[in-house]
Amino acid sequence: MQYVSTLSRWAGVLGAWLLALTGGMLTFEVIARYFFVKPTTWAAELSQLCLIWGCLLAMGWVLSQRQHITVNAVTNLLPRGLQKLCIAVSLAVMIVFSVIVTIWGWEIFYDSWQRGRTTGSLLNLPSWVAELAVPVGFALLTAQALTELIGLPNSSATSLGSSHE
Numbered sequence: 001m002q003y004v005s006t007l008s009r010w011a012g013v014l015g016a017w018l019l020a021l022t023g024g025m026l027t028f029e030v031i032a033r034y035f036f037v038k039p040t041t042w043a044a045e046l047s048q049l050c051l052i053w054g055c056l057l058a059m060g061w062v063l064s065q066r067q068h069i070t071v072n073a074v075t076n077l078l079p080r081g082l083q084k085l086c087i088a089v090s091l092a093v094m095i096v097f098s099v100i101v102t103i104w105g106w107e108i109f110y111d112s113w114q115r116g117r118t119t120g121s122l123l124n125l126p127s128w129v130a131e132l133a134v135p136v137g138f139a140l141l142t143a144q145a146l147t148e149l150i151g152l153p154n155s156s157a158t159s160l161g162s163s164h165e
Contacts, residue, residue: 001147005064008144012061018054022047041122052130056137060144063094063160070161083158090160091149098142105134 029043062068075086109131111117117127148155 001150004060004143004147008060008064008140011057011140012065015054015056015058015061018050018057022050022054025050045119045121045123045125049125049130053133053137056133057140059137060140063141063144063148066157066159066161068161070159072159072161075159080158084152087157087160088149088152091145091152094145095142095149098138098145102135102138102142105131105138109135 025043025047029040029047032043033039075083078086109128112126112131113128118124119127119130148160
């Protein structure tokens, strides 16, 4: 299952670059709009696409790094075995939810692709460009969650996230 973690890592790196690109585009838009009174026709929509893709691509990598936000004030008080059981239940719920979102997201993407829907904005991009991020991102999350669940018995993990209590 190492290939899933490698894929998640590269998707996370791409997601990070897309988020950085989002910041660059929005900074450029602010400068163009407020200092030169020349707003762009592309920055808002393209930065929105980068934000959507960046966040959704990174979900699996964030899970692999145990960096999801968790509330573990109660579970930290449980014995180690019960903490692992809580992780297993959480991963199982995550897998079911992610599979459902992947399937529904694919249906929405495919419908937009078939119908040729567009955003209706100045760029008038195809709607499926943004919608495809949902099934791709949640499929990656599903694969990483399965990998984490399979590796859980040999793991020393006691939580799915980082804790700063």
